[in-house]
Amino acid sequence: MTPQGGRVPQVQMLSPDGIFEVPAEYAEYGKYIERLNLDDFLKFYRDMARIRRFDNECTALQRQGQMGLWVPAIGQEAAQIGSGYGVGPNDHMFPSYREHGVAITHGIDLMSIIKIMRGVNHGGWNPEETRFHLYAIVLATQVLHATGYAMGVNFDGLVGTGNPDVDQAVITYFGDGATAEGDVSEALLFAATTKAPLVFFCQNNQWAISSPVSAQTVVPLYLRGTGFGVPGIQVDGNDVLACYAVTAKHMDDARNGLGPSLIEALTYRVGAHTTSDDPTKYRPAEELEYWKARDPLTRFEKFLRRQGVGDDFFEEVAIAGDQLAEQIRAETFAMPNPPLENIFRHVYSDPHPLIAEQQAWLEGYEASFDEGEAK
Amino acid sequence: MSNSVEMPIAKAINAGIQKAMQNNNKVLVFGEDVAELGGVFRVTEGLLAEFGNKRVFNSPIAESGIVGTAIGLAMRGYRSVAEIQFEGFVYPAFNQIVSQLAKLTNRSEGHLSMPVVVRIPYGGGIGAVEHHSESPEAYFSHTPGLRVISPSNSNDAYWMIQQAIESNDPVIFFEPKRRYWHKGMVNLDAPPSGMHDAKVIREGTQVTLVSYGPMIPTALQAAEVAAAEGTSIEVIDLRSMSPIDFGTIINSVKKTGRLVVASEASTSFSVSAEIAAKVAELAFYHLEAPVIRVGSFDVPYPPAKLEELFLPDADRILEAVDRSLNY
Numbered sequence: 001m002t003p004q005g006g007r008v009p010q011v012q013m014l015s016p017d018g019i020f021e022v023p024a025e026y027a028e029y030g031k032y033i034e035r036l037n038l039d040d041f042l043k044f045y046r047d048m049a050r051i052r053r054f055d056n057e058c059t060a061l062q063r064q065g066q067m068g069l070w071v072p073a074i075g076q077e078a079a080q081i082g083s084g085y086g087v088g089p090n091d092h093m094f095p096s097y098r099e100h101g102v103a104i105t106h107g108i109d110l111m112s113i114i115k116i117m118r119g120v121n122h123g124g125w126n127p128e129e130t131r132f133h134l135y136a137i138v139l140a141t142q143v144l145h146a147t148g149y150a151m152g153v154n155f156d157g158l159v160g161t162g163n164p165d166v167d168q169a170v171i172t173y174f175g176d177g178a179t180a181e182g183d184v185s186e187a188l189l190f191a192a193t194t195k196a197p198l199v200f201f202c203q204n205n206q207w208a209i210s211s212p213v214s215a216q217t218v219v220p221l222y223l224r225g226t227g228f229g230v231p232g233i234q235v236d237g238n239d240v241l242a243c244y245a246v247t248a249k250h251m252d253d254a255r256n257g258l259g260p261s262l263i264e265a266l267t268y269r270v271g272a273h274t275t276s277d278d279p280t281k282y283r284p285a286e287e288l289e290y291w292k293a294r295d296p297l298t299r300f301e302k303f304l305r306r307q308g309v310g311d312d313f314f315e316e317v318a319i320a321g322d323q324l325a326e327q328i329r330a331e332t333f334a335m336p337n338p339p340l341e342n343i344f345r346h347v348y349s350d351p352h353p354l355i356a357e358q359q360a361w362l363e364g365y366e367a368s369f370d371e372g373e374a375k
Numbered sequence: 376m377s378n379s380v381e382m383p384i385a386k387a388i389n390a391g392i393q394k395a396m397q398n399n400n401k402v403l404v405f406g407e408d409v410a411e412l413g414g415v416f417r418v419t420e421g422l423l424a425e426f427g428n429k430r431v432f433n434s435p436i437a438e439s440g441i442v443g444t445a446i447g448l449a450m451r452g453y454r455s456v457a458e459i460q461f462e463g464f465v466y467p468a469f470n471q472i473v474s475q476l477a478k479l480t481n482r483s484e485g486h487l488s489m490p491v492v493v494r495i496p497y498g499g500g501i502g503a504v505e506h507h508s509e510s511p512e513a514y515f516s517h518t519p520g521l522r523v524i525s526p527s528n529s530n531d532a533y534w535m536i537q538q539a540i541e542s543n544d545p546v547i548f549f550e551p552k553r554r555y556w557h558k559g560m561v562n563l564d565a566p567p568s569g570m571h572d573a574k575v576i577r578e579g580t581q582v583t584l585v586s587y588g589p590m591i592p593t594a595l596q597a598a599e600v601a602a603a604e605g606t607s608i609e610v611i612d613l614r615s616m617s618p619i620d621f622g623t624i625i626n627s628v629k630k631t632g633r634l635v636v637a638s639e640a641s642t643s644f645s646v647s648a649e650i651a652a653k654v655a656e657l658a659f660y661h662l663e664a665p666v667i668r669v670g671s672f673d674v675p676y677p678p679a680k681l682e683e684l685f686l687p688d689a690d691r692i693l694e695a696v697d698r699s700l701n702y
Contacts, residue, residue: 141443144443345481
């Protein structure tokens with residue numbers, strides 16, 4: 001809803017019944033679907049189902065004490081898988097901490113995410129190699145990093161060269177809650193003034209822990225950038241095809257030198273904020289039911305069935321999900337604790353006397369107990 | 376003979392940045408008013424003309440944005456020299472500095488390095504309005520992942536800024552703003568030492584006096600006055616607040632048996648406090664008197680007409696030296 005109570009214009013391509021139709025005013029986005037084939041559609045569905053299965057398994061593992069915390073993304077699969085596949089092979093992604101779906105579209109090992117929540121490390125994958133940067137837990141900090149990175153892409157002259165094999169763009173993910181942080185406003189300003197090749201992708205899941213989006217903004221979030229000179233658009237965040245097309249189009253624009261833009265994917269956080277949260281204390285049950293009925297997987301399944309995809313495929317996906325769950329359970333149970341030296345490694349890139357001294361002290365202290373036992 | 380020229384500290388920092396930019400085209404300079412104006416203290420004067428607006432540019436007035444984008448640029452392979460206009464304006468960037476800049480190398484298990492220099496003019500004594508005279512170095516020195524240094528003279532300024540830019544770790548580079556126009560000789564051929572080395576800048580036998588940044592001329596003045604009265608003070612320029620070169624301090628204390636630490640910062644929980652604690656631990660049996668801290672009071676920086684009473688001067692240092700000698 002707009003402040004005046006009107007309906008916000010929104011890019012939608014799949015009706016809740018799974019009927020595909022691109023409204024004439026969004027034809028420029030529709031072109032991006034034309035280049036997809038059935039295999040792409042099946043891949044989208046497989047990954048949405050995979051990440052949901054993963055998510056449910058992780059909540060179970062947390063409940064069993066295998067992780068300190070889990071951060072579910074249930075309900076946001078279309079926004080994440082769709083936009084993730086809209087990101088090009090040279091592009092860089094700067095996530096918040098709930099982007100498990102985006103992660104798998106770019107080959108991040110799911111166990112890397114479990115490691116963070118289990119307390120084995122704070123991240124650790126190679127962001128330059130994967131182009132999927134590290135999870136950022138302090139809200140909106142990554143949005144400025146993405147902006148600086150995109151400024152660097154500009155300095156490198158890899159924007160608007162006319163050669164799609166070398167041009168690059170950057171996308172940053174953040175939630176409705178994070179838009180209240182000053183870093184998002186500063187990033188919009190820096191990106192606009194430097195014409196950075198950057199897409200701001202806001203997943204508006206409508207809840208920031210217990211605060212509804214109405215506590216974060218009065219004006220619809222897709223308009224947040226306009227005063228800074230960053231145009232915005234809202235997409236149906238539960239429509240994987242629309243999310244794919246809008247992301248792909250805006251990343252193309254950024255790569256081609258048209259500057260930054262903002263996408264608001266309107267979706268819903270079906271689960272809790274984290275496993276430490278209890279949404280029944282603040283969220284009306286009927287609202288949850290309303291959104292569950294608009295589930296992104298159900299909608300896409302209806303679309304696929306209309307394309308002639310049959311039970312065999314969905315059974316195969318279910319079996320693959322069970323196998324994935326079994327595998328991550330086994331790998332989580334087998335995951336060793338990190339060694340002592342990890343406390344001191346990589347605090348600095350260059351040698352540092354204090355760190356070396358404190359590591360030597362702790363090693364000696366720990367070893368003194370071993371000696372005691374030997375006697 | 377070595378190739379030496381005389382220049383004030385501000386010019387020496389400028390020349391050091393210029394040299395670093397000539398040596399490495401990934402070095403960028405940005406911040407508020409750093410381009411055409413050359414910064415409010417003219418430290419970046421002339422760099423825009425030499426290196427162009429892709430390497431020297433004005434940022435919006437948004438300190439978190441300055442440091443946050445410097446981090447992103449570091450991820451992209453650039454080495455930013457980001458200017459914070461005055462130390463009192465660094466706090467909007469504090470989150471990006473302590474929760475991101477300081478931690479990303481660790482978070483990434485070494486996949487990322489953060490070669491970012493945050494230049495901050497600091498300290499008082501310039502008759503300024505509020506937020507232009509503070510000494511916040513302890514906040515940053517307390518943060519693992521950062522390196523914190525401050526030159527006190529032109530030669531160190533010229534070399535330490537280059538060493539900071541070459542560092543693969545984030546360096547908070549505190550510039551002694553009230554000494555910007557103090558002239559000194561700069562040896563253009565070779566650095567005096569590493570940026571984390573403390574230096575004995577005046578030898579003495581009876582009391583060790585450790586100080587840094589803008590207080591160094593005050594410390595040397597105190598030593599001069601004391602010498603005239605027959606007291607021999609050894610003055611150490613700390614140069615690096617994190618990490619601290621305790622070896623140089625301890626060696627001196629073993630010789631003198633007494634230690635006074637002087638800085639402009641509020642005394643409690645200060646860099647001076649860390650030095651006092653560590654020296655008590657490492658050189659207890661060499662001490663003839665407790666370590667004495669000389670600093671400013673634990674109050675907000677006062678209005679300019681009161682700052683002379685607030686800031687330690689040579690007399691306050693000498694009062695502490697006397698207390699140490701008479702203990």
